[in-house]
Amino acid sequence: xxxxxxxxxxxxxxxxxxxITYVPDNVLNPLLxxxxxxxxxxxxxxxxxxxAVGIVxxxxxxxxxxxxxxxxxxxxxxxxxxxxxxxxxxxxxxxVVSERGTLGEFNIGQAxxxxxxxxxxxxxxxxxxxxxxxxxxxxxxxxxxxxxxxTQQPACLILSPLLTGGKAP
Amino acid sequence: xxxxxxxxxxxxxxxxxxxxxALVAKLHKDEAVxxxxxxxxxxxxxxxRRPQNFYMLGSMGLxxxxxxxxxxxxxxxxxxxxxxxxxxxxxxxxxxxxxNRAVGNLCIVIMDNGTYQITGGQITATGQGxxxxxxxxxxxxxxxxxxxxxxxxxxxxxxALVTDGPMLVGVRTDDQKPFGQTERDPPQLRDRFxxxxxxxx
Numbered sequence: 001x002x003x004x005x006x007x008x009x010x011x012x013x014x015x016x017x018x019x020i021t022y023v024p025d026n027v028l029n030p031l032l033x034x035x036x037x038x039x040x041x042x043x044x045x046x047x048x049x050x051x052a053v054g055i056v057x058x059x060x061x062x063x064x065x066x067x068x069x070x071x072x073x074x075x076x077x078x079x080x081x082x083x084x085x086x087x088x089x090x091x092x093x094x095x096v097v098s099e100r101g102t103l104g105e106f107n108i109g110q111a112x113x114x115x116x117x118x119x120x121x122x123x124x125x126x127x128x129x130x131x132x133x134x135x136x137x138x139x140x141x142x143x144x145x146x147x148x149x150x151t152q153q154p155a156c157l158i159l160s161p162l163l164t165g166g167k168a169p
Numbered sequence: 170x171x172x173x174x175x176x177x178x179x180x181x182x183x184x185x186x187x188x189x190x191a192l193v194a195k196l197h198k199d200e201a202v203x204x205x206x207x208x209x210x211x212x213x214x215x216x217x218r219r220p221q222n223f224y225m226l227g228s229m230g231l232x233x234x235x236x237x238x239x240x241x242x243x244x245x246x247x248x249x250x251x252x253x254x255x256x257x258x259x260x261x262x263x264x265x266x267x268x269n270r271a272v273g274n275l276c277i278v279i280m281d282n283g284t285y286q287i288t289g290g291q292i293t294a295t296g297q298g299x300x301x302x303x304x305x306x307x308x309x310x311x312x313x314x315x316x317x318x319x320x321x322x323x324x325x326x327x328x329a330l331v332t333d334g335p336m337l338v339g340v341r342t343d344d345q346k347p348f349g350q351t352e353r354d355p356p357q358l359r360d361r362f363x364x365x366x367x368x369x370x
Contacts (some may be wrong), residue, residue, distance in 0.1 A: 058238020
């Protein structure tokens with residue numbers, strides 16, 4: 001069976017999600033490498049998560065699907081642009097967040113900021129799912145992209161350490 | 170950098186609405202325009218509604234990233250980002266991303282009045298000496314220039330329409346009141362824009 005990052009890469013491709021904007025993260029590294037190695041994707045690093053969201057939102061309006069990849073602490077910088085751009089304009093900005101701050105976190109700051117992620121998503125009414133099991137990854141990713149696009153709503157996938165192994169100290 | 174390029178201090182202070190109208194009058198190929206929030210956006214609205222204009226109602230600082238996304242999705246279309254100095258100062262990193270990705274069909278126009286005019290005219294960093302054109306060059310946008318006057322702005326826009334960018338043009342603007350206010354209906358603004366870009370029928 002494939003590993004989690006192979007399944008996410010292949011499912012994004014099958015869903016025609018071509019544009020990948022990201023702020024790097026250790027856990028995401030194998031996924032980002034695999035995406036960069038595949039000519040199908042247009043992938044590049046951004047200086048801030050807000051910027052990455054703006055680019056994906058613009059690309060959607062221009063007819064290209066995209067996803068923003070980041071760490072939990074990066075998501076915490078996003079509520080204003082999600083609440084004033086993606087949600088009210090009904091733009092399906094897809095987000096993949098690798099979860100720090102739990103299940104063995106060594107940095108108290110990461111643990112605290114991680115607790116803001118789900119309440120912020122819930123407060124904005126943004127659909128989100130936490131990926132914990134390898135056998136569920138393809139289904140959740142495919143259905144989340146499909147629902148985001150057809151309902152024109154942003155959505156967020158949180159990659160649990162249960163799936164990725166997390167970051168060791 | 171051109172030998173006759175000037176600094177912020179040497180650029181003429183021009184009328185924001187006049188400059189906006191001058192730009193829009195040059196658009197004959199369904200070029201896209203992303204209007205950042207504030208008076209920049211309101212004057213874009215007042216200069217005549219075009220289905221290829223996108224009007225932001227929040228997400229301060231994202232005019233350049235949104236325009237970059239449109240430009241990546243539609244490489245055959247020229248895309249303009251109209252942004253204020255206060256806004257672009259919030260996302261200076263985006264200028265480096267634009268340069269690194271060499272987005273050839275993107276032109277950024279910065280309306281720099283040196284103040285956060287819409288919140289009461291508090292001074293911005295550019296009003297205290299930061300030069301956004303110099304910052305853009307430092308970020309890697311080689312084609313970055315101040316508009317000396319109205320005629321020079323017109324020439325720079327002609328250049329932007331026919332040459333590969335990315336390009337950034339700084340414009341010193343006055344503090345006149347805006348000539349309209351954007352409609353506040355986000356889904357409709359987005360839907361109209363997508364139809365204007367041919368993404369929806």
